[in-house]
Amino acid sequence: xxxxxxxxxxxxxLGTVAPEADxxxxxxxxxxxDQLDIDSMDRLNFxxxxxxxxxxxxxxxxxxxxxxxxxxxxYLVSHAGSASKA
Amino acid sequence: MAEFLMPHxxxxxxxxxxxxxxxxxxxxxSRGDIIADVETDKADVEVEVFTSGILEKILIEPGTKVPVxxxxxxxxxxxxxxxxxxxxxxxxxxxxxxxxxxPAALALVHEEGRLRVxxxxxxxxxxxxxxxxxxxxxxxxxRITREDVERAAQARKAAVPETAPAPxxxxxxxxxxxxxxxxxxxxxxxxxxxxxxxxxxxxxxWLNEENLKRPVDERLLYGILLVKAxxxxxxxxxxFNAVWNEGQVILKPEINIGTAISLRQGxxxxxxxxxxxxxxxxxxxKEFRDLVQRARSGSLRSSELSESTIxxxxxxxxxxxxxxxxxxxxxxxxxxxxxxxxxxxxxxxxIVSRPLITASLSADHRVSDGHRGGLFLNAIERLLQQPEKx
Numbered sequence: 144x145x146x147x148x149x150x151x152x153x154x155x156x157l158g159t160v161a162p163e164a165d166x167x168x169x170x171x172x173x174x175x176x177d178q179l180d181i182d183s184m185d186r187l188n189f190x191x192x193x194x195x196x197x198x199x200x201x202x203x204x205x206x207x208x209x210x211x212x213x214x215x216x217x218y219l220v221s222h223a224g225s226a227s228k229a
Numbered sequence: 230m231a232e233f234l235m236p237h238x239x240x241x242x243x244x245x246x247x248x249x250x251x252x253x254x255x256x257x258x259s260r261g262d263i264i265a266d267v268e269t270d271k272a273d274v275e276v277e278v279f280t281s282g283i284l285e286k287i288l289i290e291p292g293t294k295v296p297v298x299x300x301x302x303x304x305x306x307x308x309x310x311x312x313x314x315x316x317x318x319x320x321x322x323x324x325x326x327x328x329x330x331x332p333a334a335l336a337l338v339h340e341e342g343r344l345r346v347x348x349x350x351x352x353x354x355x356x357x358x359x360x361x362x363x364x365x366x367x368x369x370x371x372r373i374t375r376e377d378v379e380r381a382a383q384a385r386k387a388a389v390p391e392t393a394p395a396p397x398x399x400x401x402x403x404x405x406x407x408x409x410x411x412x413x414x415x416x417x418x419x420x421x422x423x424x425x426x427x428x429x430x431x432x433x434x435w436l437n438e439e440n441l442k443r444p445v446d447e448r449l450l451y452g453i454l455l456v457k458a459x460x461x462x463x464x465x466x467x468x469f470n471a472v473w474n475e476g477q478v479i480l481k482p483e484i485n486i487g488t489a490i491s492l493r494q495g496x497x498x499x500x501x502x503x504x505x506x507x508x509x510x511x512x513x514x515k516e517f518r519d520l521v522q523r524a525r526s527g528s529l530r531s532s533e534l535s536e537s538t539i540x541x542x543x544x545x546x547x548x549x550x551x552x553x554x555x556x557x558x559x560x561x562x563x564x565x566x567x568x569x570x571x572x573x574x575x576x577x578x579x580i581v582s583r584p585l586i587t588a589s590l591s592a593d594h595r596v597s598d599g600h601r602g603g604l605f606l607n608a609i610e611r612l613l614q615q616p617e618k619x
Contacts, residue, residue: 163493180493182546183450184521194445203440203448 144223146216149197153215156192160185171212197223230309231280233302235295237356238269238534239499240558241410245269246294247301256284258304263530265301270402271498273527274534282306296379298353346373354378355475358413403496411555418473418561421599422553424589425606427613428576429569433584435616443511451569452543453514455588457619459541459564460484460506462608468597469590469605470538472559478596487537487557488517490524498524499540499557500533510619545569551587561593564609 144152154166161179169178181189190201193215199222201209209215235245248266258264263275264284285303289295346354346361350373354361357378364373364381432454440448463470463484471480484506487499500520505513523529540557545568552565567587574583588609592602612619 161493180491182491183452184518187448187450188518188522191446201445203437 146220149216149219150212152196153193153212153219156189156196157212159192160189169212171216174210175212176210193219199223230285230306231282231304232300233264233278233304235267235289235297235299235301236274236276236531236535237297238267238274238531239271239410240413241271241406242269242297243357243409244294244296245274247289247291248273249291250287250302252284254284254286258282258284267531270399270406271492271496272524272529272534274529274531276531278304280304282309296353296382297356298349347375350375350378354381357382398494400494400496403492403494407496410557414555414558418556418558419594420556420591421594421602422589422591423599423602423606424551424553424587425610427586427588427610428574429584429586429613432613432616433569447511447514449510449514450517452566453510453517454613454616454619455543455566456486456488456502456505456517456541457510457513458609458612459539460486461612461619462605463539464506465608466601466605468601469562469592471561471596472538473561473593473596474559478561481538483536483538485536485538487540487560488520489540489542490521493525498529498534499537499542500524500529501537503532503536539564542566545586551589553589554591556591556593561596562605563591565589565591 150171154169157164157169157175157179158166161181164179169175175181179185186206190206190209193199193209194201197219199219201218201222205218208218235247238245246268248268250265252258252262252264258278259281260279262278264278265276267274267276282304283306285305287302289299289301295301351361353359353375354364354373359378359381361373364377429451433451436449436451436454443449467480468478470484471478473479483504485501485503486505487501489497489499491497500523502508502513502516502520508516520529520533537557537560539560540554540563542552542554542563543566544552545566547568549567550570551567554563554565556563565588567589569584569586571582572585573580574585575581576583588606590602590606592605597605
């Protein structure tokens, strides 16, 4: 999976968590919580979705490494065996 | 015979639109079955039936908006013969028309102080906020009927000119519904407010360790510890687990925690985690996740909206330090939690840095006083120091 494919999957999963959000306007380097109206329940659902989609176990201590879309891509690249850089 | 009514799903609901029937006449229904969908200003709700029997007759067709308390359908017991029943409220003139059915006309009448009033009329007056003493009775023997209450409601509505434009969308209607309920609360309930600071160190430490043991989809949020602590504290201070009804407090046997959930389109709704004191944290968390998902997608069940006995709200994630909320009638208390903040705290004479959270209580002074409120907050604080027992 390329970085672009991972990013698109991350955006798709974000869309399920925050269906009202216009994901085309998301800035990859800006914190998600500053761009989306999401709470801790949304964040938990997002982590669960990432876990199911990428088969990556994300401990709570790592939640802070998933602040932006870029963060998510980097984290998944480095933690998912199947993910590879473009 | 039992009447299946347009349910009262909160202080902010005066009417609802019947959207879909899931059963048809002749179908067997059991207590707890979802037999219809209703749209309120705030949500689409799956309505459960609280009696078992045969759906005898549907009185209200889909797409019809009727006041709370309107008979939507008749359910009979097996083998029971029901006389002809007609709708009480016509779709063309919901609040004015009222053809009382023969069975309903036989309803027992009881004394309301010096007033004679039918149970249906009494219930409707209560739901619409109509003072029975202000109504001119037209029923036999000077009895106040359902129609009398509906006429009084119409008259009151006519007397208050519409100042706001008709709501254009769900968000505006949600805002209006909240406005009505909260204005009523502030007008009628003598609130008092208390707050206390809770050392959240033990709870967070326990939670972090607990979540390490759990698969990702079974992890707990700290909010669920707060809900459970409130639920257990209510066992010690049951006067806060109650409703205020017609001048008296009614203690509720079950502890159903209304949890304030923000909606995507704006506004909030507070469906209940039913029997929250009896459920382990894992089960409570699973139900809470489901509740949030369904609240935001508009598929709550009627019991979740009508059975709350207290409300818990948290604005910690919004950075709020403390909350002094408005009680949701007919409840008599609301517990709020602010953000978790690392601050200096005195422990055994030493100043240490601790994660602290402000717990607040808004309570109805007709039902309780500050002394009992303080004990209630103390119980919450104490329970949060033993998270493994929650």
